[in-house]
Amino acid sequence: xxxxxxxxxxxxxxxxxxxxxLARAARRNPDGVALVMGDTRWTWAEWNARTDALAHALxxxxxxQKGDRVMCQSQNCTEMMQAMFAVWRAGGVWVPANFxxxxxxxAYLTQASGASLMFCNAGFPDHAAACGVTTLVFGxxxxxxxxxxxxxxxxxxxxxxxxxxxxxxxxxFFTSGTTGRPxxxxxxxxxxxxxxxxxxxxxxxxxxxxxxSLVVAPLSHxxxxxxxxxxxxxxxxxxxxxxxxxxxxxxxxxxxxxVSTMFTVPTIxxxxxxxxxxxxxxxxxxxxxxxxxAPMYRVDQQKALRTLGPVLVQYFGxxxxxxxxxxxxxxxxxxxxxxxxxxxxxxxxxxxxxxxIQDDQGREVAPGETGEICCIGPAVFAGYYxxxxxxxxxxxxxxxxxxxxxxxxxxxFVYITGRQSDMFISGGSNVYPxxxxxxxxxxxxxxxxxxxxxxxxxxxxxxxxxxVANTPVAEEDLAAFLDGKLSRYKMPKRFLFWDALxxxxxxxxxxxxxxxxxxxxxxxx
Numbered sequence: 297x298x299x300x301x302x303x304x305x306x307x308x309x310x311x312x313x314x315x316x317x318l319a320r321a322a323r324r325n326p327d328g329v330a331l332v333m334g335d336t337r338w339t340w341a342e343w344n345a346r347t348d349a350l351a352h353a354l355x356x357x358x359x360x361q362k363g364d365r366v367m368c369q370s371q372n373c374t375e376m377m378q379a380m381f382a383v384w385r386a387g388g389v390w391v392p393a394n395f396x397x398x399x400x401x402x403a404y405l406t407q408a409s410g411a412s413l414m415f416c417n418a419g420f421p422d423h424a425a426a427c428g429v430t431t432l433v434f435g436x437x438x439x440x441x442x443x444x445x446x447x448x449x450x451x452x453x454x455x456x457x458x459x460x461x462x463x464x465x466x467x468x469f470f471t472s473g474t475t476g477r478p479x480x481x482x483x484x485x486x487x488x489x490x491x492x493x494x495x496x497x498x499x500x501x502x503x504x505x506x507x508x509s510l511v512v513a514p515l516s517h518x519x520x521x522x523x524x525x526x527x528x529x530x531x532x533x534x535x536x537x538x539x540x541x542x543x544x545x546x547x548x549x550x551x552x553x554x555v556s557t558m559f560t561v562p563t564i565x566x567x568x569x570x571x572x573x574x575x576x577x578x579x580x581x582x583x584x585x586x587x588x589x590a591p592m593y594r595v596d597q598q599k600a601l602r603t604l605g606p607v608l609v610q611y612f613g614x615x616x617x618x619x620x621x622x623x624x625x626x627x628x629x630x631x632x633x634x635x636x637x638x639x640x641x642x643x644x645x646x647x648x649x650x651x652x653i654q655d656d657q658g659r660e661v662a663p664g665e666t667g668e669i670c671c672i673g674p675a676v677f678a679g680y681y682x683x684x685x686x687x688x689x690x691x692x693x694x695x696x697x698x699x700x701x702x703x704x705x706x707x708x709f710v711y712i713t714g715r716q717s718d719m720f721i722s723g724g725s726n727v728y729p730x731x732x733x734x735x736x737x738x739x740x741x742x743x744x745x746x747x748x749x750x751x752x753x754x755x756x757x758x759x760x761x762x763x764v765a766n767t768p769v770a771e772e773d774l775a776a777f778l779d780g781k782l783s784r785y786k787m788p789k790r791f792l793f794w795d796a797l798x799x800x801x802x803x804x805x806x807x808x809x810x811x812x813x814x815x816x817x818x819x820x821x
Contacts, residue, residue, distance in 0.1 A: 309461045311486045314524065315351075315385035316457075318344050321530040325505050328530070332553065333374050334537035340530065343378065349447045350382035351455035357446070358413060358430060362387030362458050365409045365468060367427065369402050370417035371395045371539050372515050375434040375443050379415045380520065381527075384466055384485075387458025388413075391468040391480070392516035394725070396783050399426035409468050409480050409681065416440065462486030463678060469517070471615040471726065480681035481616045488524070490648065490674040491618045495525040497647050498623045499609050500557055500584045505530040507583070510555040512536065512546060512564055513724070518588060521618050522559035531557070543568055547577035554581040561724030562592035563755055569600045582607045584626065588619055589724035592756075594639060601631035612642035612712065613675075614698055616690070620646045620675030621698070622710050641709040649673035653704050658692045661703075666713055669702045670695040718807050720749025720757040725785045727759060729807075732788065735781050736761055741769040744797050747788060748807050750820050761788040762810055764797055792819075 322344035331338040354360040403426040418435030431440035468480040513519040613619030624643030653667040702712040729747035744764040749757035798809040
């Protein structure tokens with residue numbers, strides 16, 4: 297080993313296995329309530345023991361080796377939280393899917409990630425069948441062994457906690473980036489340890505075991521990262537008792553458990569603020585209501601501040617950097633417009649992160665000038681799994697290229713002004729038009745189609761499909777044709793039929809020209 301004083305190589309790249317966060321919380325507060333869902337209560341000691349048992353089973357009964365990928369198809373549940381930490385403890389890589397995706401979509405993720413094992417909720421037998429790998433089930437079902445029974449069989453057994461290095465993968469965070477099929481962003485143990493520290497410093501400073509966190513978003517993505525941060529400080533996690541989102545129930549749980557932190561997206565935050573039950577809700581325990589994933593209309597931001605008080609925290613980031621690009625803390629949110637209000641900003645650079653606004657050649661532009669938002673820092677992912685072409689496009693001179701356009705003011709505050717791609721965000725979920733267009737074009741009556749996002753006061757953006765048909769087809773018939781072929785959040789909300797789509801001089805259908813035509817027809821502003 298080269299002497300590190302020479303700057304050529306480190307003595308060690310060994311880091312903490314992320315599952316250690318759970319073990320530490322159990323050691324500090326074994327009898328404290330850790331995880332709640334409906335009538336279920338797990339103490340920290342119980343959660344840790346269940347995780348040990350499942351990790352032991354993964355190693356000894358199912359042959360999980362360090363680096364093996366493990367798919368998860370499930371809505372939020374206590375077993376999902378157990379499985380996540382068990383996979384890490386055993387040395388595996390957590391590969392969660394958006395549970396709203398179709399069986400074919402999840403089968404693709406399984407194949408693309410190389411997963412050989414799967415956790416699946418009992419309500420998704422078709423997904424398990426489509427993936428075709430060994431499946432462990434959350435709940436009783438006939439397509440795989442029950443995780444609860446497996447846990448009971450191995451209770452009291454201790455796994456071999458996998459040693460990990462800084463760059464060892466721990467999580468495949470699926471994102472389509474800008475275009476095409478989903479890509480697996482490789483998140484590592486070292487990276488995620490930094491992310492947890494950064495979240496605690498920038499988003500939720502001062503958390504203790506007296507805090508409680510309510511989960512109102514899928515654990516498969518940003519909410520899962522958020523909950524890992526809660527575990528690091530021994531904060532109890534409250535899961536909604538059912539998949540159904542009930543605003544009155546949310547406020548009941550906030551009051552009952554004195555919830556202090558929530559991670560959400562603008563669409564859900566808008567629903568929470570505007571529901572009739574909110575007027576009588578006890579929100580006095582809230583300290584941090586964190587929102588991300590999509591822009592928030594200024595009028596909605598103001599209403600949230602006036603309703604909930606100065607508790608909003610915004611951040612901007614992508615799955616590739618687990619949200620760690622900017623932060624707008626609570627004290628910089630202003631309900632009133634004025635000369636000191638930075639209206640429209642997503643905040644300044646997170647601790648340890650550097651941001652540049654760059655032109656097409658990778659040169660930093662002047663304050664106020666629009667360019668691509670790029671960043672460097674320990675939160676940036678290790679790259680896309682098995683996708684060198686995507687990696688080459690996403691990095692330039694070490695900078696990660698977000699694909700988002702924006703500008704920075706003299707104070708270092710960032711403003712997002714658009715996206716380079718045609719991707720749009722609906723209800724906090726990225727929607728990629730090409731996939732939808734390909735599905736629509738399988739209808740025999742459709743010759744051409746363009747899908748684009750248009751503003752919507754509830755969802756942020758929704759999809760409209762502008763079609764050219766060779767024979768008459770009704771809007772509802774086309775929607776029925778797509779039912780089951782697309783996840784619900786990807787389904788266009790409107791289908792328009794034109795005689796022809798505007799094209800460039802090169803014969804290319806351009807979304808910009810279609811949007812301009814929609815504006816000219818008075819259909820969008």
